[in-house]
Amino acid sequence: MGGGGLxxxxxxxxxxxxxxxxxxxxxxxxxxxxxPAYLGALTEPWQGDHQxxxxxxxxxxxxxxxxxxxxxVDRVRLGRLMRIWTDDISRLAExxxxxxxxxxxxxxxxxxxxxxxxxGPGMFDKAGMAADKPAWLAQLPSYPIDRLESQWSEGDVVxxxxxxxxxxxxxxxxYLAKSAGDFLAVRWVQHGFRxxxxxxxxxxxxxxxxGQLDGxxxxxGEEEALVFIADAAAPAWLRGGTSMVVRRIHMDLDRWDExxxxxxxxxxxxxxxxxxxLTGGDEHTPPDLDAxxxxxxxxxxxxxxxxxxxxxxxxxxxxxxxxxxxASPAGVPSDTGLVFITFQADLPHQYLPVQAxxxxxxxLNTWTTPIGSAVFAIPRGIRAGEYLAQDLFA
Ligand code: HEM
Numbered sequence: 001m002g003g004g005g006l007x008x009x010x011x012x013x014x015x016x017x018x019x020x021x022x023x024x025x026x027x028x029x030x031x032x033x034x035x036p037a038y039l040g041a042l043t044e045p046w047q048g049d050h051q052x053x054x055x056x057x058x059x060x061x062x063x064x065x066x067x068x069x070x071x072x073v074d075r076v077r078l079g080r081l082m083r084i085w086t087d088d089i090s091r092l093a094e095x096x097x098x099x100x101x102x103x104x105x106x107x108x109x110x111x112x113x114x115x116x117x118x119x120g121p122g123m124f125d126k127a128g129m130a131a132d133k134p135a136w137l138a139q140l141p142s143y144p145i146d147r148l149e150s151q152w153s154e155g156d157v158v159x160x161x162x163x164x165x166x167x168x169x170x171x172x173x174x175y176l177a178k179s180a181g182d183f184l185a186v187r188w189v190q191h192g193f194r195x196x197x198x199x200x201x202x203x204x205x206x207x208x209x210x211g212q213l214d215g216x217x218x219x220x221g222e223e224e225a226l227v228f229i230a231d232a233a234a235p236a237w238l239r240g241g242t243s244m245v246v247r248r249i250h251m252d253l254d255r256w257d258e259x260x261x262x263x264x265x266x267x268x269x270x271x272x273x274x275x276x277x278l279t280g281g282d283e284h285t286p287p288d289l290d291a292x293x294x295x296x297x298x299x300x301x302x303x304x305x306x307x308x309x310x311x312x313x314x315x316x317x318x319x320x321x322x323x324x325x326x327a328s329p330a331g332v333p334s335d336t337g338l339v340f341i342t343f344q345a346d347l348p349h350q351y352l353p354v355q356a357x358x359x360x361x362x363x364l365n366t367w368t369t370p371i372g373s374a375v376f377a378i379p380r381g382i383r384a385g386e387y388l389a390q391d392l393f394a
Contacts, residue, residue, distance in 0.1 A: 039164055039197055040109030046093035048381040049240045050228055053114035053160050054343050055319070058206070060196040062162040062323045063173040064246065064339060066155025066374060067184035069126045078127055079393030081183045082117075086387040088179050089115045092172045098179065106171035112197075113168055115176065116160040117388055118244050118376030123156040132392060134238060136347045137377050140245070143359035145370060152248040152372025155187045160244075160341070164197040190248060190372075192323020192339040205275060205283065209251050209324050209336045210367075212268055213275035216283045217306070219319040227319050228380075229345050237391035240380030243347040248325070248372030251337040256367050267363040269304030277306070305364040308357050318344045318351055337368070347375070 044052050069078075088098045093113050097104030124133035139154060157180075161173040177186060194206045208214040219226055229238050256264075261272065269287060270277055277287030279299050289307055291299040300307050311317065320342050327335035344350040358365070379389035 040111045040168070041095070042112045042164070043094060043110050044112050044114050046089050046115070046382065047384060049383070050224075050381045051116050051241070051378060052093070052381075053116035053162055054242060054321075054378070055224070055227060056112075056114050056162075058194055058321055058323075059112050059114070059162040059164045060194050060199075061164070061166045061169045062160065062192045062194075062339070063169050064190045064192070064341075065159045065161075065173060065177055066120070066187045066189075067157045067159070067177075067180060068187045069123060069156045070183060070185055073183050074127050075129055075393055077183055078123070079387075079390070081180055082388045082390065082393055084179050085115075085117065085176060086382055088176055089382075089388070092175065098175050100179075101175055103171060106167065107175075109165060109168055111163040111165035111168045113161070113163040113172055115172065116158075116162075116244075116378060118158040118160075118378040119389075120154060120156045120158065120374065120376050122154065126156065129392075132235065134234075134377055136243065137375065139375055140352070140355065140373055143355070143370070145359050145365050146373065147369050147371055148373050149371050152188055152190065153374055155374050155376075157184055158244070158246070158374065158376045166193075188372075190246075190325060190339045192325050194323055206322075208322070208338060209253060209326070210256055210264070211272060212264075213270070213272075213283060214322060214338075215320060216270070216275045217310070219317055223317070226315065226317055226345055226350065227343050231345075235391065237379045237389050238377060242343045242345060242378045243351070244376040244378050245340075245342045245344075245347070245351055246372070246374045246376070247338075247340040247370050249338045249340050250335070250369045250371050252367045252369070253329075253334045253336050254332050259367075266301050267305060267366075269300040269306040278304075301363065303361050303363045305358070305362050308360075308362045309354055311354060316350050316353060318342045318354065337371075343378070 044056055046052055091098050092107055093110055093115065095108055095110040097107040101107060121133060121137045121139070124130050159173065159176055161169050161176065163169045163172070205213040205215045228240055228242050231239070265271055265278060275283035277285060277300065279288035279291045287300055287306060289300055293299045322341055323339045325337055325339050329336055342351060379392065382388050
């Protein structure tokens with residue numbers, strides 16, 4: 001194997017992927033059989049108990065579109081859209097163009113494409129489906145830190161498209177939005193990026209725009225019970241589904257520039273260089289919240305982000321899957337931040353307490369401002385022969 005092949009193999013192992021096209025364990029990505037060994041040929045399974053794009057290892061590029069229902073769109077018409085989208089998703093995820101694709105060549109390189117669909121509270125109300133709306137499905141309470149703008153908030157339906165290639169993401173997001181044109185009107189679009197595949201060493205945590213390792217203490221996808229709804233009392237379309245919170249959080253890079261390195265580290269409670277807690281060890285050493293420094297003060301500040309975000313209750317953890325957005329990096333004010341996305345099985349139990357604690361006290365709030373907010377119910381995955389959320393629309 002030449003040097004290029006070796007490098008690609010390393011990338012594939014980093015992402016937990018297989019380029020050989022051989023039989024892979026369930027849930028593991030594979031290259032299409034016979035496909036040339038390049039990253040764009042990699043696919044993620046679009047069928048299964050859960051939708052793709054939730055516990056999938058985050059791809060480098062993401063586009064999030066929220067839609068409002070057009071007038072007169074009801075359960076029957078939404079069911080029609082779900083059939084169309086299921087066909088679109090199956091094709092795009094396998095590197096095939098949609099039936100009416102006017103740029104079919106752009107579909108040829110799926111690059112681990114995933115599409116995740118969710119429903120906002122407004123969909124149920126407007127489509128005459130209020131009786132099917134989960135009790136928890138509502139916008140978040142308003143917090144004193146919020147400066148929410150309607151251009152980034154709410155929405156009846158959401159589409160998260162992610163892949164390792166921005167051209168693939170752009171094409172898929174546009175095609176799916178075009179398919180929905182008779183049913184839905186675009187409300188907002190948010191784009192985000194992390195590291196492109198293979199650009200940082202194996203297993204390295206993503207760094208956000210403040211230069212912090214972001215994701216050190218996170219569900220890694222293995223704690224499925226905390227991510228996916230298993231409650232026997234939940235409706236069939238939600239069993240295997242989850243809840244999604246989207247917060248657009250502005251990060252004030254201009255004022256962060258004025259902050260010295262020790263203060264930056266105190267703000268989070270971790271070292272910038274390696275993400276280790278200020279109480280020592282490495283990135284994955286648990287922080288010692290009881291430790292005190294030589295002066296007798298807490299070694300991790302009482303208002304440090306990790307102290308306030310952390311929960312002693314292991315059932316209250318959330319899966320964070322954030323992306324950096326950058327609308328205007330330079331000039332004052334800069335317009336950069338996080339498209340902060342979380343998934344959790346039980347939103348009131350897992351998400352709301354941590355959000356309330358952070359809104360009440362968190363040093364990070366000095367430099368961060370939530371400017372958008374939305375909540376969605378994510379239906380379970382598409383099983384063979386089914387269309388998306390068919391239990392809800394049949
Ligand atoms: C722009 C806004 C934010 C930034 C820059 C940020 C950054 C970070 C960083 C650097 C860490 C430490 C590394 C890690 O464990 O991942 C962290 C941890 C964490 N953050 Fe945030 N965060 C933000 C907003 C939020 C929000 C809104 C929530 C929840 C509502 C949240 C929840 C958490 C949790 C649960 C942890 C892990 C705590 C632990 O178990 O140690 N963060 N965040």
